[in-house]
Amino acid sequence: MSFPQHRPRRLRTTPAMRRLTAEYRLDPAELILPAFVREGITEPNPLTSMPGVVQHTLDSLKKAAAEAVDLGVGGIMLFGIPAERDAVGSAGTDPHGILNRGIRAVRDEVGDDLVIMSDVCLDEFTDHGHCGVLDGNGVVDNDATLEIYGRMAVEQARAGAHVLGPSGMMDGQIAVIRQALETAGYKDVALFAYAAKYASAFYGPFREAVDSQLKGDRRTYQMDAANRREAILEVELDLEEGADMVMVKPAMSYLDVLADVAAMSPVPVGAYQISGEYAMIEAAAANGWIDRRRAIEESVLGIKRAGANMILTYWATELAAWLKESK
Ligand code: PBG
Numbered sequence: 001m002s003f004p005q006h007r008p009r010r011l012r013t014t015p016a017m018r019r020l021t022a023e024y025r026l027d028p029a030e031l032i033l034p035a036f037v038r039e040g041i042t043e044p045n046p047l048t049s050m051p052g053v054v055q056h057t058l059d060s061l062k063k064a065a066a067e068a069v070d071l072g073v074g075g076i077m078l079f080g081i082p083a084e085r086d087a088v089g090s091a092g093t094d095p096h097g098i099l100n101r102g103i104r105a106v107r108d109e110v111g112d113d114l115v116i117m118s119d120v121c122l123d124e125f126t127d128h129g130h131c132g133v134l135d136g137n138g139v140v141d142n143d144a145t146l147e148i149y150g151r152m153a154v155e156q157a158r159a160g161a162h163v164l165g166p167s168g169m170m171d172g173q174i175a176v177i178r179q180a181l182e183t184a185g186y187k188d189v190a191l192f193a194y195a196a197k198y199a200s201a202f203y204g205p206f207r208e209a210v211d212s213q214l215k216g217d218r219r220t221y222q223m224d225a226a227n228r229r230e231a232i233l234e235v236e237l238d239l240e241e242g243a244d245m246v247m248v249k250p251a252m253s254y255l256d257v258l259a260d261v262a263a264m265s266p267v268p269v270g271a272y273q274i275s276g277e278y279a280m281i282e283a284a285a286a287n288g289w290i291d292r293r294r295a296i297e298e299s300v301l302g303i304k305r306a307g308a309n310m311i312l313t314y315w316a317t318e319l320a321a322w323l324k325e326s327k
Helices: 008-012 015-021 058-070 098-110 142-159 173-184 201-209 229-241 252-264 275-286 292-305 316-325
Strands: 031-038 054-056 075-081 115-120 163-166 190-197 245-249 269-272 310-312
Touching (some): 008 015, 031 058, 031 098, 058 075, 058 098, 058 316, 075 098, 098 115, 098 142, 115 142, 142 163, 163 173, 173 190, 173 229, 190 252, 229 245, 245 252, 275 292, 292 310
Parallel strands (some): 031 075, 031 310
């Protein structure tokens, strides 16, 4: 081939050329920082399995939210860790429960400058660690759980969340929560449906993060890793029920699912780069086996390329700082 018409390497010759011809670039505005707030601690509590991530006090949570705003991060997703747990997750519906206090604290601190999202799920609040209440046989009772989600959602809206993230994978949860919000007068609070959420081994470090009491697994309500088509059904159901945004979770082992959902969804699509994905890269980097910053950027760019409009990542603030310095 003496006169090839195409030599793709022409567009790779210099950093400026590569920057100009890049098909995708990351933007802090599309990043969402997941954050944990724990009741009854006076100092932030570092997580062993997620180096760099902490359980926040109300105070340190406010600081993290303010820092995210300064760096242009798009949103924050809040999870609460209560001091007391019971079979029905009472701390989740308590207006003064730790998650609702966390939402209020962040809303006081940043107002509308950051989209404040909160987790609507019972696993952080139940003494058995499941995402819903149990029936007589120890199985998660779908419809009894929905009623509690409705009450949790209203309290989170009252506390000042802009967006609620129902993550429990109960059938019908979006419809019930939407109805509860309408009835209570919170018509502008949006729902970010964890539509295609898979039962994943990569949630491991999150269990430490929320001090989870779970024994067993979530396979009767979260999706099976073997299924791709089913994700479309889950998204369609959530859209019919009134989801304003939909999510695929985890991200890196489900990029095919993310691409499928991105191709069909008429609403914004998010992907959650979860605790285990974070932990793997941090652990490999700590061992000197991979270049930390390049691996982080590459992993998040891959999620964007697969079709995510919004990316939940524990690196949101750090990534935003890198993006700012490289401008
Ligand atoms: C459930 C919930 C989980 C995560 C977010 N919401 C845990 C689970 O489903 O087992 C995991 C997030 C992560 O691993 O980073 N409330």
